[in-house]
Amino acid sequence: MPPVVSRSSVALEQLMKGVGRARAERVGVSVGLGSSFFSEEPAFRPRHLKPMPNFSGDLLDESKTHGDALVYLESDSEADLEDAARRLLSVMPAWRQRWRIGGFRKENRAQGGKWLARNPFHFTEGFGNPDSEREIVDRAVVVPGQGEPVWAEGGSYQVIRIVRFATDLWDRDSVDEQERIIGRRREGRWLDGTPGEEQPNFAADPHGKATPLDSHVRLAAPDRRNPPPMVRRSYSYDRGDGDSGLIFSCFQRDLVQGFETVQRRLEGESLAQYVLTTGGGYFFVPPPGDSWTEALLPS
Numbered sequence: 001m002p003p004v005v006s007r008s009s010v011a012l013e014q015l016m017k018g019v020g021r022a023r024a025e026r027v028g029v030s031v032g033l034g035s036s037f038f039s040e041e042p043a044f045r046p047r048h049l050k051p052m053p054n055f056s057g058d059l060l061d062e063s064k065t066h067g068d069a070l071v072y073l074e075s076d077s078e079a080d081l082e083d084a085a086r087r088l089l090s091v092m093p094a095w096r097q098r099w100r101i102g103g104f105r106k107e108n109r110a111q112g113g114k115w116l117a118r119n120p121f122h123f124t125e126g127f128g129n130p131d132s133e134r135e136i137v138d139r140a141v142v143v144p145g146q147g148e149p150v151w152a153e154g155g156s157y158q159v160i161r162i163v164r165f166a167t168d169l170w171d172r173d174s175v176d177e178q179e180r181i182i183g184r185r186r187e188g189r190w191l192d193g194t195p196g197e198e199q200p201n202f203a204a205d206p207h208g209k210a211t212p213l214d215s216h217v218r219l220a221a222p223d224r225r226n227p228p229p230m231v232r233r234s235y236s237y238d239r240g241d242g243d244s245g246l247i248f249s250c251f252q253r254d255l256v257q258g259f260e261t262v263q264r265r266l267e268g269e270s271l272a273q274y275v276l277t278t279g280g281g282y283f284f285v286p287p288p289g290d291s292w293t294e295a296l297l298p299s
Contacts, residue, residue: 048255153287
Protein backbone atom coordinates (compact mmCIF):
# COMPACT_ATOMS: atom_id res chain seq x y z
CA MET A 1 0.00 0.00 0.00
CA PRO A 2 1.55 3.39 -0.93
CA PRO A 3 2.08 5.97 1.84
CA VAL A 4 -0.65 8.51 2.38
CA VAL A 5 0.57 11.96 1.34
CA SER A 6 -1.08 14.57 3.57
CA ARG A 7 -1.52 18.27 2.92
CA SER A 8 1.17 19.04 5.50
CA SER A 9 3.70 16.74 3.83
CA VAL A 10 3.17 18.45 0.48
CA ALA A 11 3.46 21.83 2.21
CA LEU A 12 6.66 20.78 3.96
CA GLU A 13 8.26 19.68 0.70
CA GLN A 14 7.41 23.04 -0.86
CA LEU A 15 8.59 24.90 2.22
CA MET A 16 11.99 23.24 2.19
CA LYS A 17 12.31 23.80 -1.56
CA GLY A 18 11.53 27.49 -0.99
CA VAL A 19 14.07 27.72 1.83
CA GLY A 20 16.69 26.19 -0.45
CA ARG A 21 15.99 28.79 -3.12
CA ALA A 22 16.01 31.65 -0.61
CA ARG A 23 19.43 30.78 0.81
CA ALA A 24 22.17 32.99 -0.55
CA GLU A 25 25.68 34.07 0.36
CA ARG A 26 24.46 37.09 2.34
CA VAL A 27 21.07 35.80 3.51
CA GLY A 28 20.53 33.55 6.50
CA VAL A 29 17.31 31.49 6.53
CA SER A 30 15.69 29.56 9.35
CA VAL A 31 12.30 27.91 9.70
CA GLY A 32 9.89 27.53 12.59
CA LEU A 33 6.79 25.34 12.54
CA GLY A 34 3.56 26.47 14.19
CA SER A 35 1.15 24.19 16.04
CA SER A 36 -1.36 24.35 13.17
CA PHE A 37 1.20 22.76 10.85
CA PHE A 38 0.72 19.50 12.78
CA SER A 39 -3.09 19.49 12.66
CA GLU A 40 -3.10 16.38 10.45
CA GLU A 41 -0.24 14.63 12.30
CA PRO A 42 -0.56 15.63 15.99
CA ALA A 43 1.70 12.77 17.09
CA PHE A 44 4.65 14.63 15.59
CA ARG A 45 3.86 17.95 17.32
CA PRO A 46 6.41 19.10 19.94
CA ARG A 47 4.79 18.67 23.33
CA HIS A 48 4.64 22.37 24.36
CA LEU A 49 3.77 23.78 20.94
CA LYS A 50 0.40 25.55 20.85
CA PRO A 51 -1.08 28.85 19.61
CA MET A 52 0.36 31.78 21.54
CA PRO A 53 -2.22 32.77 24.19
CA ASN A 54 -3.31 36.28 25.08
CA PHE A 55 -1.37 37.51 28.08
CA SER A 56 -2.41 40.37 30.33
CA GLY A 57 -2.45 43.61 28.34
CA ASP A 58 -2.17 41.97 24.90
CA LEU A 59 -4.34 43.11 22.00
CA LEU A 60 -3.55 40.50 19.37
CA ASP A 61 -4.50 41.13 15.75
CA GLU A 62 -5.43 37.66 14.49
CA SER A 63 -4.25 38.48 10.97
CA LYS A 64 -0.74 39.15 12.36
CA THR A 65 -0.62 36.26 14.83
CA HIS A 66 0.23 32.54 14.57
CA GLY A 67 0.85 30.74 11.27
CA ASP A 68 1.68 27.24 10.01
CA ALA A 69 5.33 28.22 9.60
CA LEU A 70 7.69 31.09 10.25
CA VAL A 71 10.45 31.80 7.73
CA TYR A 72 13.13 33.98 9.29
CA LEU A 73 15.33 35.86 6.81
CA GLU A 74 18.37 37.79 8.02
CA SER A 75 20.82 39.93 6.05
CA ASP A 76 22.65 43.23 6.07
CA SER A 77 21.23 43.94 2.60
CA GLU A 78 17.58 44.93 2.21
CA ALA A 79 17.74 44.22 -1.53
CA ASP A 80 19.03 40.69 -0.86
CA LEU A 81 16.22 40.12 1.64
CA GLU A 82 13.57 41.18 -0.86
CA ASP A 83 15.08 38.94 -3.53
CA ALA A 84 15.22 35.99 -1.13
CA ALA A 85 11.56 36.52 -0.15
CA ARG A 86 10.48 36.54 -3.81
CA ARG A 87 12.44 33.36 -4.57
CA LEU A 88 11.01 31.69 -1.46
CA LEU A 89 7.37 32.33 -2.35
CA SER A 90 7.80 31.52 -6.04
CA VAL A 91 7.96 27.76 -5.42
CA MET A 92 5.35 27.50 -2.63
CA PRO A 93 1.88 27.37 -4.27
CA ALA A 94 0.46 25.52 -1.26
CA TRP A 95 1.32 28.49 0.95
CA ARG A 96 0.18 32.07 1.28
CA GLN A 97 1.83 34.88 3.22
CA ARG A 98 -0.15 35.46 6.41
CA TRP A 99 1.89 38.33 7.86
CA ARG A 100 5.29 39.87 7.48
CA ILE A 101 7.38 42.42 9.34
CA GLY A 102 10.84 43.86 8.77
CA GLY A 103 13.23 44.65 11.58
CA PHE A 104 16.65 46.11 12.31
CA ARG A 105 19.18 46.17 15.14
CA LYS A 106 20.37 49.69 15.88
CA GLU A 107 23.97 49.90 17.15
CA ASN A 108 24.26 46.12 16.73
CA ARG A 109 27.59 44.99 18.19
CA ALA A 110 29.39 42.23 20.08
CA GLN A 111 30.59 43.01 23.59
CA GLY A 112 31.86 40.54 26.16
CA GLY A 113 30.66 37.59 24.10
CA LYS A 114 27.13 38.99 23.81
CA TRP A 115 25.34 40.66 20.92
CA LEU A 116 23.90 44.00 22.00
CA ALA A 117 21.58 46.49 20.30
CA ARG A 118 19.66 49.64 21.22
CA ASN A 119 15.85 49.47 21.24
CA PRO A 120 13.35 52.27 20.39
CA PHE A 121 13.19 53.24 24.08
CA HIS A 122 16.93 54.09 23.84
CA PHE A 123 18.06 51.19 26.05
CA THR A 124 20.78 48.68 25.19
CA GLU A 125 19.50 45.09 25.10
CA GLY A 126 21.25 41.75 25.25
CA PHE A 127 23.14 41.86 28.55
CA GLY A 128 20.97 39.06 29.94
CA ASN A 129 22.04 36.58 27.28
CA PRO A 130 24.70 33.94 27.97
CA ASP A 131 28.22 34.61 26.75
CA SER A 132 29.21 31.05 25.88
CA GLU A 133 27.99 28.53 23.32
CA ARG A 134 27.57 25.91 26.03
CA GLU A 135 25.19 28.07 28.07
CA ILE A 136 23.23 29.01 24.95
CA VAL A 137 22.70 25.30 24.28
CA ASP A 138 21.77 24.66 27.92
CA ARG A 139 19.05 27.30 27.79
CA ALA A 140 17.72 26.94 24.28
CA VAL A 141 18.22 23.47 22.79
CA VAL A 142 15.88 20.50 23.31
CA VAL A 143 17.72 17.41 24.60
CA PRO A 144 16.77 13.72 24.95
CA GLY A 145 14.67 12.92 28.01
CA GLN A 146 12.34 15.93 27.75
CA GLY A 147 9.49 13.85 26.36
CA GLU A 148 9.74 15.48 22.94
CA PRO A 149 9.43 13.59 19.63
CA VAL A 150 12.82 12.20 18.63
CA TRP A 151 12.90 14.33 15.47
CA ALA A 152 12.65 17.51 17.61
CA GLU A 153 15.76 16.82 19.72
CA GLY A 154 18.33 19.47 18.92
CA GLY A 155 15.64 22.01 18.04
CA SER A 156 14.28 24.99 19.98
CA TYR A 157 11.03 26.74 20.80
CA GLN A 158 10.89 30.27 19.40
CA VAL A 159 8.54 32.99 20.62
CA ILE A 160 7.84 36.04 18.46
CA ARG A 161 6.04 39.05 19.96
CA ILE A 162 5.29 42.20 17.95
CA VAL A 163 5.36 44.85 20.68
CA ARG A 164 4.28 48.37 19.81
CA PHE A 165 6.04 51.08 21.86
CA ALA A 166 4.35 54.32 22.90
CA THR A 167 7.55 56.28 22.23
CA ASP A 168 5.93 59.74 22.40
CA LEU A 169 4.55 58.98 25.87
CA TRP A 170 7.82 57.37 26.95
CA ASP A 171 9.93 60.31 25.84
CA ARG A 172 7.91 62.68 28.04
CA ASP A 173 9.40 60.97 31.10
CA SER A 174 12.80 61.95 32.41
CA VAL A 175 15.74 59.65 31.73
CA ASP A 176 15.93 58.96 35.47
CA GLU A 177 12.29 57.78 35.53
CA GLN A 178 12.81 55.65 32.44
CA GLU A 179 15.80 53.98 34.05
CA ARG A 180 13.82 53.23 37.20
CA ILE A 181 11.03 51.66 35.12
CA ILE A 182 13.51 49.46 33.24
CA GLY A 183 15.84 48.84 36.20
CA ARG A 184 19.05 49.67 34.34
CA ARG A 185 20.87 52.70 32.98
CA ARG A 186 20.43 53.25 29.26
CA GLU A 187 23.89 51.91 28.45
CA GLY A 188 23.31 48.78 30.58
CA ARG A 189 24.85 49.58 33.96
CA TRP A 190 22.72 48.49 36.93
CA LEU A 191 21.07 51.07 39.18
CA ASP A 192 23.16 49.99 42.17
CA GLY A 193 26.32 50.75 40.18
CA THR A 194 27.12 47.17 39.17
CA PRO A 195 28.62 47.01 35.65
CA GLY A 196 26.21 45.81 32.96
CA GLU A 197 28.13 42.61 32.25
CA GLU A 198 27.98 41.56 35.94
CA GLN A 199 25.00 40.48 38.04
CA PRO A 200 23.56 42.71 40.78
CA ASN A 201 22.67 41.37 44.20
CA PHE A 202 18.93 42.04 44.44
CA ALA A 203 18.85 40.18 47.78
CA ALA A 204 20.83 43.07 49.26
CA ASP A 205 18.07 45.46 48.13
CA PRO A 206 14.93 43.74 49.51
CA HIS A 207 12.78 46.89 49.52
CA GLY A 208 13.73 48.08 46.05
CA LYS A 209 15.48 51.28 47.10
CA ALA A 210 18.12 50.95 44.36
CA THR A 211 16.18 48.86 41.83
CA PRO A 212 12.37 49.17 42.17
CA LEU A 213 10.55 45.91 42.85
CA ASP A 214 8.24 46.51 39.88
CA SER A 215 11.01 47.41 37.43
CA HIS A 216 11.14 45.36 34.25
CA VAL A 217 14.46 43.62 34.87
CA ARG A 218 13.68 42.78 38.48
CA LEU A 219 10.33 41.19 37.68
CA ALA A 220 11.71 39.36 34.65
CA ALA A 221 14.62 37.83 36.57
CA PRO A 222 14.39 38.38 40.34
CA ASP A 223 17.43 36.16 40.91
CA ARG A 224 20.00 37.42 38.43
CA ARG A 225 22.40 34.64 39.39
CA ASN A 226 19.86 32.09 38.12
CA PRO A 227 18.56 33.74 34.93
CA PRO A 228 15.49 32.54 33.01
CA PRO A 229 16.37 29.61 30.71
CA MET A 230 15.98 31.43 27.40
CA VAL A 231 18.06 33.34 24.84
CA ARG A 232 16.86 36.59 23.28
CA ARG A 233 17.45 37.90 19.76
CA SER A 234 15.13 40.86 19.21
CA TYR A 235 14.83 43.51 16.51
CA SER A 236 13.38 47.00 16.37
CA TYR A 237 10.76 47.86 13.77
CA ASP A 238 9.28 51.08 12.37
CA ARG A 239 6.27 50.96 10.05
CA GLY A 240 5.78 54.72 10.06
CA ASP A 241 2.79 56.70 11.33
CA GLY A 242 3.92 56.17 14.91
CA ASP A 243 3.83 52.36 14.67
CA SER A 244 7.24 51.38 15.98
CA GLY A 245 8.53 49.03 18.61
CA LEU A 246 10.19 45.68 19.15
CA ILE A 247 10.05 42.34 17.39
CA PHE A 248 10.75 40.39 20.55
CA SER A 249 12.24 36.98 19.81
CA CYS A 250 13.51 34.37 22.23
CA PHE A 251 14.55 30.72 22.12
CA GLN A 252 14.22 28.08 24.82
CA ARG A 253 14.08 24.33 25.32
CA ASP A 254 10.90 24.62 27.43
CA LEU A 255 8.21 27.26 26.78
CA VAL A 256 6.73 26.99 30.26
CA GLN A 257 9.99 27.35 32.18
CA GLY A 258 11.30 29.97 29.76
CA PHE A 259 9.12 32.65 28.20
CA GLU A 260 5.79 31.90 29.87
CA THR A 261 7.17 32.03 33.42
CA VAL A 262 8.85 35.38 32.71
CA GLN A 263 5.80 36.83 30.96
CA ARG A 264 3.51 36.04 33.88
CA ARG A 265 5.94 37.65 36.32
CA LEU A 266 5.76 40.84 34.24
CA GLU A 267 2.02 41.29 34.77
CA GLY A 268 1.45 44.66 36.43
CA GLU A 269 4.93 46.04 35.70
CA SER A 270 5.35 49.81 35.38
CA LEU A 271 6.44 49.38 31.76
CA ALA A 272 3.03 47.96 30.78
CA GLN A 273 1.46 51.38 30.12
CA TYR A 274 4.04 52.07 27.38
CA VAL A 275 3.86 48.80 25.40
CA LEU A 276 1.20 46.79 23.56
CA THR A 277 1.69 43.34 22.06
CA THR A 278 -0.26 43.09 18.80
CA GLY A 279 0.95 39.89 17.12
CA GLY A 280 3.51 37.12 16.83
CA GLY A 281 3.29 33.45 17.72
CA TYR A 282 4.87 30.28 19.06
CA PHE A 283 7.00 28.21 16.68
CA PHE A 284 9.34 25.25 16.85
CA VAL A 285 12.70 25.59 15.10
CA PRO A 286 13.84 22.12 13.93
CA PRO A 287 17.38 20.82 14.50
CA PRO A 288 20.13 22.01 12.11
CA GLY A 289 20.21 20.36 8.70
CA ASP A 290 17.34 18.75 6.81
CA SER A 291 17.39 15.21 8.24
CA TRP A 292 14.45 16.00 10.57
CA THR A 293 12.20 16.24 7.51
CA GLU A 294 12.53 12.47 7.00
CA ALA A 295 10.44 11.91 10.14
CA LEU A 296 7.68 14.21 8.92
CA LEU A 297 7.54 13.14 5.28
CA PRO A 298 6.22 9.78 4.02
CA SER A 299 8.98 7.41 2.90
